[in-house]
Amino acid sequence: MTTLTPGPFIWAAELITLLGIAARPSKYRRLLFLLVAPLCIYPMFLPKAATSHDNYARTGRLISLLLVSSDFLVLTDVQNELRLRNDKASPHISQRSWWSRLKWAFQLRTSMRGVGWSFEPSPEHLGPRPPVRTRWEFIIYQLIWTAFNSLALDLCVATAKTIPYFDGTGRETLATAPWPDKLLCWLYIAISYHGLLVPFRILTILSVGLGLSQPHEWPELFGNPLDAYTVRRAWGRVWQQSIRRVCTIPPSSIMCVPLD
Template structure:
């Protein structure tokens, strides 16, 4: 079914309904039959959403990813943990079971929308340092951060749309390989930059209005200087927003297989399951763009697990050999390897988009389009 023939998805009402239904279900703490019935209702809502479109293929991909994230979040909270009994926030003064129903639903909505668990008992590992700066210092810092990300996005997308990129992409020889990292960074900047831009603006607004405190807004990414291996790039720098889902599913698989924590079998099971989960999340974007593209994002993420396995083997060989490598040289070699691998593997994720000629809108167009979509969903415009 093509984009034009599918009904339009009302984004804001859909996510509000899906999350409210999930929060109400969790607040009731139903037994197994109730959870099964609730899961069927949620699955029906999700299936209906995947039959719709936002009207633009790039936005379909993003919304499809978000819907699949909600699916895995529902699975985690309904079947792998019992948040009402197991989760606590650092500011909780009473057990969730003793809260009025409406308050409990709001408490659960906060859990659903806090994938990193900042301030919660399920806070993910390797979270960036929580800010301790004064309120207005933090607000100014986040606004400056948003400006930097905006300029980065605008520069990258200017390069994406310039004749210079076409010349280098079509050219052969050494110059094509030298420019490939820049082209890949520019292509991925839309996702990386928009997430950081939105996070910075949300943090500045929330803290300025007194809704939250600076401590609740650690950086959305870890330090880029830590990404001197492929494992550290994904585990400590970039993959922050998906860590709750990937880690929880990986640990659940290890428990099901009877693998002891800390063993090599447990570690690599979590590694491959984690990237499989990440791959399936992005397959949600494939599915919403077109059913024929479902699964095309998956090989890229599984290839990262394979690369990390190879990387661990090399590091292990070097350590066992007793060769002493200066730290600066080791880090330089690590950065070179990580960048090279990402350049090699990126086409697995990027090239599929060329099948439908996906184009990334400018920052301003994307922002205005998102606002317009929300306003239409609320019935404010037609």
């Protein structure tokens, strides 16, 4: 018997969302969300993955996609409200060809932090901008740091495999651990930190190397750890801001709904 996996549902939801963003402004465009919602919700009830980490990643991916789709298809008239700052071309995006709108939609969907867009966070909420470098200087710099982050990630993962709290079964958790052991949460943070930086740096190398973007368009993924002296600053200034918009736009829209 074939077991269903979340993959096809996620790809289908992504495709519908992308096509919806590319569609010209219309009051009917938001109806596409009725197709996306079940594609994101149903896989959450499929058989669990082998480890709790895989379950967490799968569920987080689906919830994030659901929120992004609700933002771009329902809550925001994307082609009239959002714009690329360096896009001075004419006519307006809604009047361009289907292919131009599809490329614009892809740029919007893949710009998780909004860098270069009208909704880009203020500088204090993004990592530091890279200094002025040539394309090859930027690529070499990123390659060096990719190697470092990869080695650090391997070391952290190898260490975690020797600790029962990180075996993925959920039998032992840091929530019930004695206080000295709770400090091991920093190992999980380190795994997340380096685990996010490796694909990020590879993406910067590919994008800049292929001429799809410029080095100055890639601020660092994380801010200065020394700025994380409060919970708010840790999440708002130091940690990556990829989910900043999806965590603010839907709640803000709900709060604006009249109750009478």
